[in-house]
Structure formats: structure tokens, C-alpha cells
């Protein structure tokens with residue numbers, strides 16, 4: 001039962017002290033705080049007036065007032081006694097209640113002690129926060145994935161019988177994973193993807209054939225060249241490499257494949273790309289001549305343009321520009337030059353634009369090539385300005401396309417963007433103005449478990465690659481460590497021919513040369529082929545010199561790829577490396593991208609790469625198209641932290657269940673057999689050679 005509210009308002013101890021009978025109003029007033037609050041100050045003033053000063057009239061009034069006061073006092077007394085009674089009663093009830101409450105509390109406590117907590121369900125563990133969203137658009141965050149082990153016969157992919165036969169002759173029976181994905185997407189037909197395609201597939205997975213084959217198949221009946229495909233790659237060597245694959249596939253067709261890479265004079269490249277001829281057209285000839293004479297008058301004469309060509313035309317003829325090639329393979333810089341300076345080099349009939357090693361090309365954006373190319377590609381030639389050939393082509397295309405019934409007649413341009421280290425960078429990809437793009441990712445089964453919604457870039461290494469890492473201390477004996485790897489692990493067995501050329505102090509020159517010969521013979525028949533990467537072409541040359549002094553048996557089998565080599569010389573060099581005449585090729589990062597040299601068994605990072613991307617491309621020169629290969633990296637004390645954390649243990653590089661094997665040997669193992677002394681001699685010789693060169 002709730003306690004009565006008035007209990008709080010009870011005056012302090014009204015019952016315990018006997019209240020004296022108030023003799024005067026004053027004393028009553030003092031003892032009662034309630035009265036004190038209600039009494040008016042006017043009454044107080046009246047009471048304090050001295051009696052002597054009072055007049056008879058006043059006295060009467062005072063007597064009346066006294067009566068009134070007595071009456072009031074009586075009333076007060078009555079109210080007060082009533083109040084006291086109620087207070088006493090309240091007090092008594094309060095005490096009773098207090099006892100009741102106490103006994104109730106005690107009871108409640110007792111009862112509570114007996115209660116057991118109700119059994120509760122186990123708390124639900126809160127799931128760790130895993131974002132299910134991506135900042136990337138769906139085409140980048142949810143790519144089409146293909147297992148890298150997937151392989152299908154070319155016949156099942158709708159490849160024309162003529163090309164299936166050609167592929168068999170080249171030794172390709174089944175299509176590799178990236179080819180099984182790309183061929184149907186790029187072939188005309190119902191599986192065709194009517195949009196652009198980005199491809200992320202490991203090094204050596206067969207991307208070149210995947211984009212060249214459908215293009216060449218589509219152009220196989222072409223009799224007169226029309227520029228239909230442009231392939232952009234980052235280096236001259238890659239232009240030549242793609243050209244070789246294209247030419248092999250084009251055998252038996254009239255398709256013309258041309259290159260623009262700057263290895264020949266610009267004018268002769270122009271002549272190869274654009275064929276000038278005279279066309280009889282008196283009306284247009286007159287218009288052009290009027291334009292030419294206006295230009296002569298104003299002095300604003302176009303140089304090297306159509307007016308120049310008009311001068312060489314017979315009467316009533318106009319210059320007409322035809323494409324000299326169907327497929328153009330080029331570097332971005334040279335392509336931009338042709339777009340800007342070659343009259344008649346028009347891109348309005350281009351149906352395929354391929355950008356290989358796209359991440360590198362977009363990162364460099366040399367001469368703003370992407371924007372220049374996109375402007376040239378997307379600027380449609382108005383029908384009025386089309387030449388006869390273009391009009392013919394447009395009519396043929398509109399009539400033959402299976403989509404012509406449902407789609408408006410317009411050129412369909414497909415962009416194919418590829419890399420082994422494709423970056424999901426929207427800003428860079430944005431410069432390519434992709435339409436309805438699709439990302440195709442070729443990856444191992446194990447990697448598929450990884451969430452692909454992840455916005456981070458992940459690069460996969462070939463599954464047939466074994467990686468080794470060697471700590472070389474402070475790096476002062478690095479060439480000796482390299483020599484140790486070469487003799488012990490790459491050219492196994494060669495070191496057992498254990499007479500070193502540097503044992504000059506003990507060995508007779510006759511003996512020495514016979515050991516050298518024996519080693520050279522062992523080397524010539526050896527199957528291993530090794531590509532050694534250095535940080536620059538200068539260090540490549542230096543290392544090459546050192547190695548041939550340290551191990552003379554290497555001399556005839558060791559070459560360096562430098563910037564000074566002409567395109568022809570570097571092609572020859574790569575050919576002899578491919579054939580096995582050269583066993584050790586030392587190069588800078590310039591050779592890390594895209595180079596496809598068959599049967600490289602080992603890659604050695606003599607100097608560690610400067611980025612993860614560079615590592616992926618360097619080691620990707622071996623283990624190509626399912627072949628086994630090894631990658632060795634020599635790292636110093638100061639390089640260890642970055643290399644071990646980022647490359648060997650980081651999340652960016654995926655290598656399945658495989659791990660990088662750490663190999664360590666004692667410094668004495670590499671300096672044995674007088675090699676330290678030989679190294680010093682080699683250094684001295686190198687210094688002399690450099691000085692001699694400088695003189």
C-alpha cells in the first residue's frame with residue numbers, strides 16, 4: 001500500500017512535545033509555522049503599537065478587535081487541535097506502515113534469495129564486419145571468372161577449319177583458358193559480347209593468340225586492305241612479337257599486317273600505312289583547286305596535306321587515300337604521330353582496338369596517347385566524306401551483320417584491354433571510354449575462394465613456377481652469389497668440373513683451358529636457359545663483363561640486351577636465345593614485359609624488382625603455357641624487409657599453396673676456390689675497361 005502523501009508535510013515532532021497553550025496570539029503564531037506563513041504583516045504592526053498612545057475611540061475599536069481576535073483564536077485552536085489530531089493519526093499510521101514495509105522488505109528479500117535466475121539463451125556472437133559492397137562498378141567487382149586449367153579443342157569454340165589446321169601446324173591443339181573465354185566473346189555470333197572486354201590473365205597464358213585469332217578469322221576473306229584492327233603494345237620488341245604471331249596465323253589469307261614502331265623512317269612508315277592514288281573526279285578536283293588557290297593567296301598554305309598531294313595529281317583527278325594494312329600493330333608514341341601527321345590515316349573503319357599490357361600503357365600515358373587515339377577513333381567520318389571503299393564497306397557491313405535487323409547501322413568498335421597485372425583503376429580505364437565493358441579473370445581454382453568483390457588488385461603467378469630467395473648479406477659479393485646459383489642450380493653439374501679459371505696461381509694455362517673447354521662443352525648441351533634481370537642496362541653490361549671474367553666458360557653463351565641494340569640486332573639476339581645458342585641473357589626491366597621466349601627455364605632477379613608488378617612480369621618470363629620454371633631472387637640485408645613482406649608474404653601476389661623457398665649458404669661457399677680473388681681481379685679489369693673506354 002502506498003504511503004500517504006501528507007506524511008511528508010507533517011510538522012517536525014508535533015506529538016512528542018506537549019504544545020503549550022498559547023497565552024497570546026503571538027506565542028501561538030511563533031509555535032505554528034503554518035500560521036507564520038499565512039499571517040499578514042499589517043497585523044504585526046498593529047500589535048506592536050504602545051497602549052499609552054491610544055485614544056478612547058480607538059480603545060473601543062481595540063476592544064472590538066480584541067473580541068474578534070478571541071474569536072479567531074478560538075477558531076485557530078479548533079483548527080490546530082484538529083490538525084494535531086490528524087498529525088498524530090498520521091504519525092501512528094506511518095509507524096505502522098514503517099513496520100509493515102520493513103516486514104514486507106524482509107519477506108521480499110527472503111523470497112529473492114530463493115529465486116534462481118531464469119535460464120537464458122546463449123548470446124548470439126556478433127559477426128565480424130565484412131563489407132558486401134564495393135566502390136567499384138559491378139563489371140569490375142563481379143568479373144567473369146575462368147579456371148586456368150580449362151582447355152577446349154579449338155573446333156568446339158567455333159574456330160574455322162582453316163585456322164584449326166593452321167593452329168595444329170603451329171603445335172596448338174587445344175585452346176588455353178583465356179582463349180576459351182575470349183574466342184566466343186569476340187567471334188561474330190550469338191555468344192558475341194556486344195561491348196568491350198578487359199582481360200586479367202597470368203603471364204604466359206596465351207593472351208596474344210586469344211585476341212589475334214578472332215580478328216584474323218573475321219578478316220580472312222578480305223581482298224583489299226581496310227584498317228580494321230589496331231593493336232597497341234608498349235615496346236618495339238612486343239610489336240615484333242605480336243607481328244610474328246599474326247603473320248603465322250595469316251598464312252593463306254590476303255590480310256595485311258603492318259607495324260608502326262619507329263624502327264624505320266617516318267615517311268616510309270607513312271607509305272606503308274596509307275596508299276595514295278589518283279581518282280578521276282573533276283567536280284571535287286575543281287573544289288580542291290579553288291581551296292588551294294585561296295590558300296596561296298592568303299599565305300596560309302597547308303604543308304604535307306591534301307593540297308600538297310593535289311599538286312601531283314593529273315588533271316581532274318583528286319588524291320585518294322587507301323589503307324595499306326588491315327591490322328596495325330604499334331607502339332603508342334608512333335601511333336599518335338601517324339594520327340597527327342599522316343594524311344589519309346583514318347581510323348573510322350577500325351572495328352577492334354587491342355591494348356596489351358594495358359596497365360603499363362595507361363600508367364605511362366605517353367604523349368597523352370589514349371586521349372588522342374580515342375578522339376580519332378570516335379570521330380565518325382560523315383557519309384559525304386567517305387571514299388568509295390568506305391561506302392562499299394559500310395554497305396557490306398550493314399547487309400551482312402546478323403544484328404542489322406535489330407540494331408541501327410553503325411560501326412561496332414570492340415576494345416580489348418589485357419594484362420597479367422590488370423589494375424582496377426577506374427580513372428585510368430576511364431580514358432579508354434569503354435562501352436558495356438566486361439572483365440574476364442583467369443585464375444586458379446584455389447584463388448576462387450577469395451572474395452573477388454575486394455577492390456584490391458591481386459596478381460596470380462603461374463602454377464608451374466617455383467620461387468627461391470637467397471639472402472646475399474650486404475651484397476658486396478653478389479656477383480659470386482649469382483655465379484654460385486648459375487653453377488650449382490641452373491647449370492647443374494657444371495660446378496663439378498671443379499677447376500676454376502681463377503686458380504691461375506696453381507694451374508698451368510694448358511690444364512686450365514682444357515677444363516674451360518670441358519665446361520663450355522657441358523654448357524652447350526645444357527637444356528637450361530636463364531634470363532638475369534638487373535636494375536639498369538648499365539648494370540647489365542657491367543655484370544655481363546664480370547661474369548665472363550669470373551667464369552670464362554660462359555663467355556660464348558652470355559649476352560646482354562642493351563638500349564643501344566637496333567631493333568634488328570635485338571630480334572636476332574632474342575632468336576638465338578630462343579634457339580639455345582645463347583644460354584644466359586642479362587637484361588634490364590625493359591625485357592620484363594610480354595617477352596615470349598620459348599623454354600626459358602630460369603629467371604634470376606640479380607637486382608630486386610622495384611614493384612610487385614615488376615616482379616610478376618619478370619618471373620613470368622619462365623613457366624609459360626604450362627611449362628615448369630624457376631625464379632631466383634637475390635636480396636640484400638636492406639632489401640629484405642620490403643621483399644619478404646610484400647613479395648613473398650603479401651596479399652597481392654597469389655601463388656596457391658606454394659611458398660617462396662628461402663635458401664641460405666655460408667659466404668665461404670661462394671668465395672671458395674679462390675673466387676674472391678678472381679672477383680677482385682675481375683673488378684680491377686672492369687675498372688680498366690671503363691677507364692679505357694672513357695679515354
Ligand SMILES: Nc1ncnc2c1ncn2[C@@H]1O[C@H](COP(=O)(O)OP(=O)(O)OP(=O)(O)O)[C@@H](O)[C@H]1O
Pocket residue numbers: 171172173174175176179201202203204205206207208209419420593594595596598620624625
Ligand atoms: N593453345 C595453345 N596451346 C599451347 N601453347 C599456346 C597456346 N596458345 C598460346 N600458346 C603459347 O603460350 C605462350 C605464351 O603466350 P603469350 O605470349 O600470348 O602469353 P601472354 O599471356 O601474352 O603472356 P604475357 O602476359 O607474359 O605477355 C606462347 O609461347 C604461345 O606460343
